[in-house]
Amino acid sequence: MKDKYLQKIGNLIAENRQKQGLTQTQLAEAIGTSQSAINRIENGGQNISIDMIARISEVLNNNIVTVNHSGKMNFKVTGGKKLSGEIQVKTSKNAAVGLLCASLLNKGKTTLRKVARIEEVNRIIEVLNSIGVKTRWLDGSDLEIVPPARLRLEDMDIAAAKRTRTVIMFLGPLLHQYDDFKLPFAGGCNLGKRTVEPHLSGLRHFGMNVTAETDYYHAKTDVNSGDRTILLTERGDTVTENIIMAAALSPNTTIIRNASPNYMVQDVCFFLKKLGVKIEGIGTTTLKITGRKRISKNLDYYPSEDPIEAMSFIAAAAVTDSEITVRRAPIEFLEIELATLAEMGLKFELSKEYFANNGQTRLVDIKLQRSKLQAAKDKLHALPFPGINMDNLPFLGLIATVAEGRTLVHDWSYENRAIYFTELSKLNAQIELVDPHRVYITGPTRWKPADVVAPPALRPSVVILLAMLAAPGVSILRDVYSINRGYEELAARLNSLGAEIEVIIE
Numbered sequence: 001m002k003d004k005y006l007q008k009i010g011n012l013i014a015e016n017r018q019k020q021g022l023t024q025t026q027l028a029e030a031i032g033t034s035q036s037a038i039n040r041i042e043n044g045g046q047n048i049s050i051d052m053i054a055r056i057s058e059v060l061n062n063n064i065v066t067v068n069h070s071g072k073m074n075f076k077v078t079g080g081k082k083l084s085g086e087i088q089v090k091t092s093k094n095a096a097v098g099l100l101c102a103s104l105l106n107k108g109k110t111t112l113r114k115v116a117r118i119e120e121v122n123r124i125i126e127v128l129n130s131i132g133v134k135t136r137w138l139d140g141s142d143l144e145i146v147p148p149a150r151l152r153l154e155d156m157d158i159a160a161a162k163r164t165r166t167v168i169m170f171l172g173p174l175l176h177q178y179d180d181f182k183l184p185f186a187g188g189c190n191l192g193k194r195t196v197e198p199h200l201s202g203l204r205h206f207g208m209n210v211t212a213e214t215d216y217y218h219a220k221t222d223v224n225s226g227d228r229t230i231l232l233t234e235r236g237d238t239v240t241e242n243i244i245m246a247a248a249l250s251p252n253t254t255i256i257r258n259a260s261p262n263y264m265v266q267d268v269c270f271f272l273k274k275l276g277v278k279i280e281g282i283g284t285t286t287l288k289i290t291g292r293k294r295i296s297k298n299l300d301y302y303p304s305e306d307p308i309e310a311m312s313f314i315a316a317a318a319v320t321d322s323e324i325t326v327r328r329a330p331i332e333f334l335e336i337e338l339a340t341l342a343e344m345g346l347k348f349e350l351s352k353e354y355f356a357n358n359g360q361t362r363l364v365d366i367k368l369q370r371s372k373l374q375a376a377k378d379k380l381h382a383l384p385f386p387g388i389n390m391d392n393l394p395f396l397g398l399i400a401t402v403a404e405g406r407t408l409v410h411d412w413s414y415e416n417r418a419i420y421f422t423e424l425s426k427l428n429a430q431i432e433l434v435d436p437h438r439v440y441i442t443g444p445t446r447w448k449p450a451d452v453v454a455p456p457a458l459r460p461s462v463v464i465l466l467a468m469l470a471a472p473g474v475s476i477l478r479d480v481y482s483i484n485r486g487y488e489e490l491a492a493r494l495n496s497l498g499a500e501i502e503v504i505i506e
Contacts, residue, residue: 007044009053014042016060031055032140047502052489055117055140072479075465075491078500079449080472083322085497087313089329090116092306093486095267097166098241099303100124102268103145104133104173105248106275107296110145113357114302117141119485123164130157153181168199168217169238172245175208175221183217198234202243205230206250229255235285235384237262244268247289248277256287262385263307263333263361270360271301302357307333308391309487310366312462314338315395316494317368318346319402319470324497326366330356333385337392338366340376344403347371375405375443382413390414394459397421398466400441401429407441408434420460426450427467427475449473458486465490469499476504 017027024038031052040046091114100121103110115121117137125135125143132148132155153174161167161184170183200210207224210217232239240260245268247254259265261283269282275297278290310329317324318341331353338348351365380397382390390413400407401424411418414437421439425431427450430442449471454461461482468475483490491501 006046006048009048010042010044013038013056013060017042020060022060027056027059030059030140047492047495052492055137072506073481073484074504074506075468075477075480076502076504077449077465077468077471077475077477078473078502079447079469079475081320081469081498081500083317083320083324083469083494083497083499086325086327087493087497088327089305089310089313090114090488091303092116092264092267093118093120093308094237094264095303095306096121097124097164098169098238098264098268099271099301100128100145101166101169101173101241102245102248102271104128104147104151104170104177105245105272105295106299107147107294109298111138111298111300112143112145112303113300114141115143116306116488118488119481120164120166123160124166126157126160127164127167130155130160151178153178156184158184165238168196169242169245171199171203171208171210171217171219172242173249174219175203175206175246176223176249179221179223181219182213183219185212185215185217198232198236198239199242202230202232202239202256203246205254206246208246223250225250225252227253227255229257232256232258234258235260237264240265240287241268244272244279244287244289248272248275248291249293249295250289250291251293252290254287254289254291256289257285259285259287260384261285262389263304263330266360267304267358270358271299274299274301304356304358304361305330305363307389308459310334311337311389311392311395312466312487312490314341314366314368315398315463316466316469316497316499318371318373318399319466321370321402321470322497323367323369326368328356328363329366330361331364332362333389334366334392336386336388337396340380340388340396341399344376344399345371345373346399373399373403373443375400375403375407379408379410381410391459394420394463395466397439397441398424398463401443401445401467402470403443405443407443408438409441410438412437417457417460420455420457420463423452423455423460423464424467426452427464427471429467445470447471449475451476451478453478454480454482456482458482462487462490465501469494469501 025035028035028038132152134146208221210219237260280288313326347369349367382388382393397409428448429445432440
C-alpha cells in the first residue's frame with residue numbers, strides 16, 4: 001500500500017515538473033538535493049518527508065499533497081541496526097534564528113546561505129512576513145530577506161510569535177528604530193524572571209524600558225547617547241545577542257562584559273562585522289562594539305555548522321556501537337565534549353582543520369569507531385562556553401546509558417529537563433532521578449522497544465529517538481513536532497546511515 005502511494009506522489013511530482021518545463025536536475029538544484037534523488041522520488045522508489053513535499057510544492061507552485069495539519073507526525077523506528085557511512089552537519093539552528101533577528105538591522109537585502117529549513121526558522125519567517133518583511137527561498141536553502149521602509153509591528157502574527165522563543169530577540173534590533181511597540185511573550189511559555197530580566201536590564205542602558213502586561217511586552221525607548229559599559233548578570237546566549245544587536249545601531253562604543261562567546265553569538269558578530277559594525281573580542285567574554293547610525297548593505301552570509309547536530313550524530317554512533325564519519329563538525333564547540341568522551345573510552349579520529357563558508361569557524365571531519373565505554377569518573381555537567389554545551393549534555397547522558405558503570409548527570413541550568421531522562425527507562429535504561437536537576441544512569445543498557453510520546457522539548461526528544469535506534473524491535477515515538485523545530489529531515493538523514501525510521505501521520 002505504501003509503495004502505491006509513493007508511486008502516486010512520484011507521478012504527481014513528475015507531471016507538475018514537466019508542466020513547469022523543468023528537468024530533474026533543475027528541480028533538484030532548486031530544492032537542494034540530487035538529480036538521482038528526484039529520479040527515485042518520481043519512480044516511487046524513495047520515502048519522502050512532509051518537508052520535502054512542501055519544498056517541491058513551493059518550487060512547482062502547486063500543492064502536491066494536502067496534509068491534514070491537525071494530524072500529528074510520529075516516527076516508527078525499527079531498531080537494533082548498525083549505522084555506517086558519512087553524514088554532513090547542516091548549519092546551526094541557533095545561529096539562523098539570531099541572524100534572522102539581526103537582519104532587521106539592515107535596510108539592504110540580506111541573503112543567508114544554506115539555512116536549515118526547520119520549524120523554528122519557519123515560525124520566525126512567518127513573523128517577519130506578517131510585519132512586512134519580504135522573504136523567499138532561493139535554490140532550496142538560501143533565504144533572501146528584504147525589509148520594508150517601515151515595519152508593520154501592529155500586524156505581527158501573534159500565533160507564530162508565541163510558538164518561538166526567538167521573538168524576545170526582536171527587542172535589540174528594534175530599539176533604535178521604534179520608540180513604542182509591543183511584542184508577545186516569547187515561546188508561549190513562562191521563561192521565568194531569571195531568563196528574561198537580564199535582557200531587559202541590559203537594554204535599559206540604551207534607554208529602553210519594557211513592562212510586562214497580561215500577555216505581551218510593552219517597550220518604550222528614549223535612546224540615550226554616549227559610550228556605555230554593560231555587565232551582564234547572566235552569561236546567556238540570547239541575552240548577549242540582544243545587547244550586541246542594540247549596540248550595532250549605536251554610533252557610540254558599547255563594552256559588554258560577561259558576554260557569551262558561544263557559537264551563535266560569534267555568528268551574529270561575524271555577520272555584523274560584514275555590515276560595517278566594529279567588534280573587538282569575538283570569542284571572548286568582553287566585547288567592544290562601535291555601531292553605525294544606519295546600516296544599509298546588500299549582503300550574503302553563510303551561517304556556520306551546528307555543533308549540537310554534530311553531537312547528535314556522535315551520540316547516534318556511540319549508542320548503536322557503529323562506525324560513521326561526521327563531516328563539517330565545528331570543532332571549537334565540541335572539543336570539551338570529545339575530550340570527556342575520550343576519557344570514557346570513545347575512539348575517534350579527527351581530520352585536519354578547515355574553515356566553514358563564513359571564513360571564520362574551524363571545521364573537522366570526525367571518524368567515529370566502535371568503542372567499549374566506561375562511566376565518566378566525574379559527574380557530567382554543562383558550563384557556559386568553552387565548557388560542555390547546555391544542549392549537548394542530554395546526548396552525553398544518552399551515551400552514559402551504554403557505558404559500563406554509574407554516571408551522575410547534573411543538568412543545573414533547566415528547571416525540569418533532567419526529568420526527561422526517566423523516559424529512557426521505558427526503553428529499559430536504568431535511570432535514578434535524584435531531584436529535578438540530577439539523575440544517576442547505570443549502564444550498559446539492554447534496550448527494549450517501547451511506545452513513547454515525545455517530550456515537549458527538542459533535545460530530550462532526539463535523545464529518545466536515538467535510543468530507539470539501539471533497541472531491537474519496533475518502537476514508536478509520537479508527536480515529533482519538537483524535533484522538527486530544530487532538525488531538518490532528521491529521520492531521512494539517519495536512514496541514509498542505515499537506520500529504519502518511518503514517518504507516520506495520524
